[in-house]
Amino acid sequence: MILTLAFRNLFHDRIRLAVTLVGILFSIVLVAVQLGLYLGASKMITDNIDHAKADLWITAYGAKSLEDGGMLLTSRERHQALATPGVKAVIPLVVRFAEWRKPEGGSTRVVIVGTDAEDGGLVPFNLVEGTWEDIKSPEAVAVDKSYFNELGIKGLGDTAQIATGRVRVRALTDGIRSFTQSPYTYTTLNRARSLFGDSDGTSFYLVQLQPGANVEKVRHDLESRLEGAEVLTQQEFRDRNLKQWLFKTGAGVALIGGALLGSLVGTVIVAQTLYSSTKDHLSEFATLRALGSSSGYIHKVILAQAGISAVVGYVLGISIALTILLFSRNTALPMVMTPGLAFWLFALTVGMCAISALSAIVKVTKIDPATVFNR
């Protein structure tokens, strides 16, 4: 009967219910979009790092991010690293901003990623046309097919000028978006170096350890051997990138702030409508109290009202959020929805509604059952 009464109380006043649901829906959509964009941005920032097979990253001291590695490392550091006990491989990786001159005029910035697949460090991923072997052919690069417009190209075989050399698109990736809006352009290590007129420079070294090696010990040894370089775990480098792009630029703060604001607005709207509904049904709750119901029974009715609102509001809200997600797929900042985020959003909705119910519960706790005789 608790659910029946809660359901009837809610659906009895359809306009108020609609206001409640709009509040929840607005909140869920706002939070889902903000957090979806946050996850989407995080994925864009860390995609290359997540696909790199490295136990440790050697970076120039103070390197801010994958795209902004600072001073170049040399083969001296590589040899020092290779001589460290526990180290199996030290794989060079070049990542630098460069100017891409479009075939039809104009230019745009790209991020050159120079890596050799056979080294087993960072293998270009999500290749949908062409292979890694194709990228090894003269002048070859791979770009993401979602950036054709920005790069001024139409497809495979098109050429462009980068720094000192000509490049030809030989392979295409799909879904590798760049948070900096400078498309990733994959090529071989040597071609990347030659494009920048540097035969030895490296942005990062990806360190792979021998089986059973102690990561912390190797890291400590590397730090003591390498001057002017930092040694970070994969997770630390990942976090540094997120911190640089999401928080130092303020983008992440804005997205998280939007999500918090959405939760707050939703909570206030739901609280207001639940309180108002409880106030309207106060005489009925007083009757229940007079009939001998415990205060817990009445609280359950109010919480059930909040729960029903949460479930209905969530289903509507998540449906709209998923629709927005579909439309965002080919935009500069695609949304990401994971099962974890969907579950978290549901928990947030239920929590928001439960908190909203508190004001109504406080109100109902103060009911004087004697009012039943005054009606």
Place this chain on the structure above:
Amino acid sequence: MSDTPVLEAIEIVKELGSGAGKVRAVKGANLALVPGELTLLMGPSGSGKTTLLSILGCILTPTSGTLKVAGIDTSDLNAEELADLRRKHMGFIFQSYNLFPTLTALENVRIALDVRGQKGFAAANRAEEVLRDVGLAYRLKSYPANLSGGEQQRVAVARAIASSPSIVLADEPTAALDGENGHAVMALLARIAKEQHRSVLAVTHDPRTLSYADRVVRIEDGRIVGEERRPEGLDAPEIADLTKRRKAHA
């Protein structure tokens, strides 16, 4: 008939308000209810009868005096314990029926059982049984808005007796009803007292109810001023005359 009271009020005093606005609404009332009797608590408006009913129903706590329900002294009980006492021993009928507008007649009765922990088919069957008993078998699925005043009050009676409480307290049960429905509800309360052996106390100032009473308790200005018990074989008009004569004598 057992003479052991199921509800006993001793020297009940109730003060309402505070400071200069403090009013003594009940001034040392004594009253006992025994099973099988329909008692009427009668008095003019403002005489304290509803306040006394609220105290007897453990809804208001007395300023002083003792209230015992089923032998339990209620003096030291908190709000939840008093609710528990109401749940176990009492059924209420209100002047304005106080039905849940969003629930059907059957559900209105079921919810009274639900708060007492009676759920499922057994509760549904019991609710249907008492609604049939009050003559509303044909209105089980009707919402209060679609019921007449008399029918709504009969649903309220069914709700009050569904859990078989030993005490039924009614506040002006006929006030909102026409003559025919008023008589029907009073007949129902009298039958409940007699056949189901419950203590029924109805607060009223409706003289039409007198003929159904086993006992009439008079309250004026917060004091119990008289009590008449219907002698064997005496009908309603005779009780009314007797009351008038006693009042005139006093």
